[in-house]
Amino acid sequence: MGGEDGAAHGIERFDGTNYNVAHNVANEKTTAGMMKVLSDMYEKPSANNKVFLMKKLFHLKMEEVMAEISETLTSSDPPFDPKTMRKTKPGLKRLFLTLTVFISFLIAFPFLLKSIEIYRAPLPFEDIDLLSTEMENHHLLFPCQFQAVFVNFDDITHVNDLGFMIHSHMRKLTSQNTSACGTCGNNFTVAVTIDSNSNCINGNGNWQCGVLNGFDNDEDFDEYLELVLDSKNKNTKVYTVVVVNRNEEEDVRVVVGKYRNAWIVGKDELEKSVEKMAEIFIKVFVNGGKEEGSIRGEFMPVGADGNVVLSFSLLNSDPHDWVYDWDFQELDEILLAPVVDALRPVANISVESQVLYHTPKSSYSYWDDTQGSYIFSTKDLPFFVNSNEWHLDMSTAAGGRSKVLHFVLYVPSAKECPLKLQLPNGEISMTNGFISPMWGGIIVWNPPACVENFQMQHLSRQKISSEDLKMISEVFMGQLRQLFGLKSESLYVGEFATSVLLTSEKGFAEWELDVLSRHHTCFNLLQCGTTLGSLSRLVQSLPRMIIMDEIGKQVKYSLEAAKLSLGNVSLGYSDASAVSSRKARALAEDAFYHPSMMSVSYYSFEHCFAVYSPFFLPVSLHVLLAVVREWKRYKVENRKYLAWKDKLE
Known part of the structure; x- marks a missing residue:
């Protein structure tokens, strides 16, 4: 080219x-x-x-x-620093991925809590606190109705003044025991009736003037008064005291019947008659003859479930000397059947019996030439029961929280027969028996062979005679009355008079059963409120405790029974209130001692955290740190981009 x-x-x-x-x-x-x-x-x-x-x-x-x-x-564009600026917008892909994983953990967290959730039936905490507070701060008082009848008092014409006088005396006696629960307090009314030869003034009572007859026999007169007053056919219970003025009788006699009636017969001043009447109304009919006016909890031998088992045991100390048996069916007919029926509002009673052998006592006895018998004193009573040899706790009927009352008939051996109990005053006990509160009673029965020249070493089985069995049943009845906090004797010595208390074939007079029902209602409702209050505090203090539906129903029904009992109390229905209160307490106890309450399947939040944290905490911590790190990175890169945009503008 x-x-x-x-x-x-x-x-x-x-x-x-x-x-x-x-x-x-x-x-x-x-x-x-x-x-x-x-x-x-x-x-x-x-x-x-x-x-x-x-x-x-x-x-x-x-x-x-x-x-x-x-x-x-070489142009005029602003300078670019790669450490503090970037020309492109930062991406969201890494941040989106980390947030997706973190949000998935958050969504799964409620499902985790649901999987480890402890079931808790709802409990009416407000109603429980209301009942508990009401029972603790307010004494349970029943409305009581009294009737005063004055016969052959011709000089009395002002019924209102007489009623005011009786009312003031009753208030004075009531004020002496202001803390009594299950009594009437000042919630009572008094109807006064004057039945004289000249006139008949009836102050809203149910007394019929001119129907009073003779006074030959207390038992007959008690039945006659019950027929005249016709209290069995009335829902409300009226306690009546009849004062009969008899100038020919110098001595004043006070008798309290086996129903809800009492009478004062003789020549007495009106003021003194009013004092005696007020004392019978308050001290006897309301307080049951007890000075403190209320039966304490330890004298209410009824199980938490409302059941009582009467366990009767015949103990032959040494069967080589003699062996005795008894006809328990006869004892049941004489003593137990009427008692079980009479105490039905207070407790559900069942009966059992047994005969044991080789059951020596643990205490020491000595021979007394003056008494001609072996003696054991009241100091030896705590050691009398031989727990090693007396196998008394063999009841099959006492299940759960039922109460067992033991009644023991002890037959001593020939080496210590006759065996008698010496009282602290040096006298020999008439009943030769004693009680142990909340445990039962013991009678030492000396067989007829003790006083005879007994030399035979082997006897066939003998049976206790009907006469002896009747006497034994009377002593057992007195012990049962004492265990329930009532008097065993038939006299009440008051401040103004000594009253004769007629005995009932049922073992308990009608007014005594009313006393037991009122006091037992009070005790049951107090225990119900205390138990439900403890349950409420326990459940609220342990938020992960299992509360079954059965517990919730028991608490609900317990509160309903307690409210029903309080309603019956306000109406004066002592028997119905006792039945409802017994049910309320039993349900409260069943709820508190439910097996699931003491189960190991509940645990605290700290325990739950310790169990699940090794599985989820490491992964969750790394995910959380990744989210924080990516968020910080995005904020830094975004600030660089914004800084570059600001430079361009």
Whole structure:
């Protein structure tokens, strides 16, 4: 090729026949000009020329790019710092992935809590607190109705003044025991009736004037009063005291019947008669002959479930001397059947019996020549029961929280017979028996062979006679009355008079059963409120304790029974209130001592955290840290991008 050499321009040799074309290609400095020269060519370049042209175009393009870069660097744009700026918007992909994992953990957390949730039946905590507070702060008082009848008092005409006098004396006696629960307090009414030869003034009572007859026999007169007053056919229980003025009788006689009636007969001043009447109303009919006016809890031998088991045991100390048996069915008919029926509102009573052998006592006895018998004193009573040999706790009827009262008839051996109990005053006990509160009673029965010249070493089985069995049943009845907090004797010595208490074939007079029902209602409701209050505090203090539906139902029914009992109390229905209160207490005890309450399947939140944290805490911590780290990174990169945008603006 002629003319300039392409190598002089840094380009390989161009084989072209046309000098002008070659010259133009060698001298062109831009890609646009180069493309125009090529388009003006009239013949296709050869393969070597194509390579040359491609290299030429590449070099020209690189020169243009470098020129642009240098132009940019030398232009007036703001400076760029890669440590504090970035030209592109930061991506959200990494942050989105970490947040997705974290949110999935949050969504799964309620399901985890649901899987380890402890079931708790809802309990009426407000109603429980209300009942507990009411029973603790307010004494349970029954409305009582009294009736005073004055016979052959011709000089009395003002019924209202007489009623006010009786009322004031009763309030004075009531104020002496303000803390009594299960009594009447000042919630009572007194109806006064004057039945004289000249007139009949009836102050809203149910007494019929002119119906009073003779006083030959207390038992007959008691039945007659009950027939006249007709109290059995009335829902409300009215306690009546009849004062009969008899000038021909100097001595004043006070008798309390086996129903709800009492009478004062003789020549007495009106003021003294009113004092005696008020004492009978409050001290006898309301308080049951007890000075404190309320039976304490330890003298209410009834199980928490409202059941009582009377366990009768005949103990033959040494069967080598003699062996005695008894006709327990006869004892049941004489003593137990009426008692079980009479005490039905207070307790559900069941009876059982057994005969044991080789049962010596643990205490010491000594021979007394004056008494002609072996003596054991009251100091030996705590050691009398031989727990190692007396297998008394064999009851199959006493299940759960039932109470067992033991009544033991002890037959001593020939070595210590006759065996008698000496009282602290030195006298010999008439009953030859004693009681242990909340445990039962023991009678030492000396068989007839004790007083005879007994030398036979082997006797066949003998049976206690009906006469002896009747006497034994009377002593057992007195012990049962004492265990329930009532008097065993038939006299009440008061401040103003000594009253004769007629005995009932049921063992308990009607007014005594009323006393037991009222006091037992109070005791049951107090225990119910205390138990439910303890249950409420326990459940609220242990938020992960299992509360079964059965417990919730028991608490609900217990509160309903307690409210029903309180309603019956306000109406004066002592028997119905006792039954409802017994049910309320039994249900409260069943709920508190439910097996699931003491189960090991509940645990605290700390225990739950300790169990599940090794599984979930490490992973959860890493996920949380990743979210925090990615969020911080995104905020930093986003600030760089915003800083660059601010520079451009």
